[in-house]
Amino acid sequence: MLLTNRLLLLFFFRAFWMKTIVDEVQAQASKSITYSALNPNNPVEPAITVGSSVTTDDNSSWISSSGHFAFGFYGESDGFFVGIQLFVSPIETVVVWTARPDLKRFSKDAFLNFTDEGIFVTPEKEAVAIPLFKFSSKATSANMLDNGNFVVFGSDISNISGTSEVVLATGVTAAAKPGVAYGSSCSSSSRCSSTVGGTYKSIRSCSAYTRCRASTSSDSIIWRSFDFPSDTILGDQYLPCGSNLTSSAGEKDHSIGKYILNFPCGGASLIFYGLKSSRDVWDTGASGGDYNYLNLGDDGRLYLTSSGGNEKDISDYKPNKNTSDVMIYRATLDSDNIFRLYAHNLPDKSTKMVNEIPNIRDSCQNKGICGVNSYCMLVYGNAECKCVPGFEIMSRDSQVTDCRRIKTVPSCVNLTNSAAAVFHMEELNNIAGMENLAYGELSLASREECSNACLNDCNCYAASFIDQKCLKLKLPLTSGRKDDNHPSVTFMKLAGAQSDPAEPKTRREVCIVAIILSAAATISIWIVVIAAFIGAYWFLFRKFREEWRKWELALTEEIAPRYFSYEELRKGSNEFKQVLGKGGYGTVFRADLPIGDSTVAVAVKKLHGAEMEGEREFQAEMRLIGRAYHANIVRLLGFCHDGPSRLIIYELMLRGSFANHIFESRGRRPSWERRAAILLAAARGIHYLHCECETKIIHRDIKPENILIAEDWTAKIADFGLAKLLNKNQMRAATRTLAAGTEGYVAPECEREVAGSEEAQVSEKADVYSYGIVVLETICSKRNREVKELRKLSLCEMVRESYAANELWKLVDGDEVAAPELEKLVKIGLLCVQEDPNARPVMEDVVMMLEGDIDVPTPPSAPFSL
Helix, strand or coil: CHHHHHHHHHHHHHHHHHHHHHHHHHHHHHHCCCCCCCCCCCCCCCCEECCCEEECCCCCCEECCCCCEEEEEEEECCEEEEEEEEEEECCEEEEEEEECCCCCCECCCCEEEECCCEEEEECCCCCCCEEEEECCCCEEEEEECCCCCEEEEECCHHHHHCCEEEECCCCCEEEECCCCCCCCCCCCCCEEEEEECCEEEEEEECCCCCCCCCCCCCCEEEEEHHHCCCCEEECCEEEECCEEEEEEEECCEEEEEEEEEEECCCECCCEEEECCCCCEEEECCCCCCCEEEEEECCCCCEEEEECCCCEEECCCCCCCCCCCCCEEEEEEECCCCCEEEEEEECCCCEEEEEEEECCCCCHHHCCCCCCCCEEEEEECCEEEEEECCCEEECCCCCCCCCEEECCCCCCCCCCCCCHHHHEEEEEEECEECCHHHCCEEEECCCHHHHHHHHHCCCCCCEEEEECCEEEEECCCCCCEEECCCCCCEEEEEEECCCCCCCCCHHHHHHHHHHHHHHHHHHHHHHHHHHHHHHHHHHHCCHHHHHHHHHHHHHHHCCCCCEECCHHHHHHHCCCCCCEEEECCCEEEEEEEEEECCEEEEEEEEEECCCHHHHHHHHHHHHHHHCCCCCCCECCEEEEEEECCEEEEEEECCCCCECHHHHCCCHHHCCCHHHHHHHHHHHHHHHHHHHHHCCCCEECCCCCHHHEEECCCCCEEECCCCCCEECCCCCCCCCEEEECCCCCCCCCHHHHHHCCCCCEEEECCHHHHHHHHHHHHHHHHCCCHHHHHHHHCCCHHHHHHHHHHCCCHHHHCCCCCCCHHHHHHHHHHHHHHCCCCHHHCCCHHHHHHHHHCCCCCCCCCCCCCCC
16 A cells, blocks of 8 residues: 555656646747757648737747748837748848838837738737738638748639739739649658749748648638748749849848849849839849749759740859758848848758859949949948048938038039139049949040039039040939049039148248137137126026017927928929828828928828919918917918919828728727717817917818828817808807808708808807717718718718617617717717707817716707708
């Protein structure tokens, strides 16, 4: 019996000890990624189900079977991108694919969702989800494969010929090539394959490092990352002709860089472009053949293939076929515009660069490596960009070394003095590569003659003298590089006369003594003046100190709107290309304008229509919004009255209009607390116009489109083109005016009393009615006019019936909201839309009801006008 007890005790102790070890191993495995290969006899990738999500946490990723590839967030500098990483070793991680590098970095609160409709990122809690990619058919699962390809599967084989959608940097969608499911005959010794665009493509051999997904006959690939490369292609990946690779900004910055690699159809060339230029900066120059694909084989072979089966190697790399090492290859367009082939030895956990295109020793020979008005020079074998004399770097934060003048050079067309009295020429030796920029060429004997020829030519801003030839240049200068073997002299025309030759030493000494004595006398005088000023300020002007502070504040704050020229607005808005919205009287564009000491993103409203209508709209908005300055009124920053052009500049409301949010699908609407806060802010803005503004204003077009939302979810009233001023003695009285507004939001007294061009009695109660419609639309997430068309019943009547039947839950479309809060908003909305204007509350009472300072009365049961 004693022996049995001891054996039982030993058994339990051993079981407990083994469980402790297993738990510890699992805990350590959850904290880090396993870099060793798994069992090759189990080549099935772990499936990712619809509804799965990852966060920015280090341990939250969709990882391939071997642990060498992971799909999810990766951190860079001050935020996170979404992409695929290759784990070469515990200390070396390589980003091989980035989703939407055009987006700004996400915060640490972001999370990634895989749905049956697409892949979405929610930047922060309660924020609107951003689509990274959308699928054309319903997804059922996904896999992170061990060749670096993230694939999404659908259950319907009929979708094989369909297309998936990818959200591009421009915000539009493009078709992705469909794929065929992997064959179920894949094993550790076989190869997997797929057919894309009618061409058989071999996929990496199945092994411990490169596994294949065992799929059913009902699975089909509806999306895969290999079809949308960013700056890299991996082994067994190909780039179709007509496609591009875009470089990253830097080795540790995978936002969009400044170079593009293009593989055009109908040839065998790879062409390198600058992102902001249509001129190629490098061409491989290969010719012959009609090649359709740029392929990177799983053996590291980089080659072109044609539809007829022809192949052409384009790299000098010859892999060692005798080695047993498992390699992963990638070809990346690096940030210096070099297309490099890398070999990653997984067992050795090492990386080696094995080929470069173009293969050049001097990186400065890459014509696009530096920006305008700069030149390239080698420093310890590395390319560095320097500004030409008289220029400085335009932006230290930019990845492109563009340079601008330090001092403006005046036009010499109307000079009364000689050019030498206004300009001087500064020399820069041994600069090559600018010869093709010349607009004129002279045969001159000396460099002095070349310098004078450019100095006296109003069109010339630089000149290059080489071999008794003087090449005249205009700005901007590009493609320059420092070459000590290039016997040239470049002259830059700069503002200011040339300094005189060195003066005799004795005269310089006298000047130095005079300068020192003058400086000492000046400092002494300023000390006395400052002391006298301080004394006068404290003893003589003490009573004016408060007025002085107010005057000083008025000088420093930019309160009044400023004037902008049409040319400023045209350049700042990039030729009015980025449209934010359109209305009946104008179109709103985004622009970046210099305001104060910085460049500010603004909204520019460009008025259109007949000349008189545009002028009337312009005068109305300037006269009315210029009088309003409130936290819930959109701020007027400036205007343009340039010839026939009428433009108004407002602060930019990054989240758009309220309508963009309340009529979204249920999962994307703001929370009820946020919607209630927006309604309260809008009510405060309208109350300010009615009661607190210097001159009382009736807006006459309150609707969700005219309630704009700032980045911090602050709501502001906008669009005063239809607003009317009340005279000082009118206060809350009505004014006779032509009825205006938007269908569905116009008060009944306006629709009933106006026929044709007749005038109607309109008071601020018309705004109260429109605000009530906005409240009811916010509750129901439906437009008033759409309800009328579908049910032949106004939204007001529908809400009143639900309120009378105590069935308010039918209005909220499944949203979660507290019953008291819902009832309060419904009652406020019904009070505001009463047919009798005098029965409607004033906006001051509406604000107090929303804030909870006064009780909300029960609305009457009288019917509403349809």
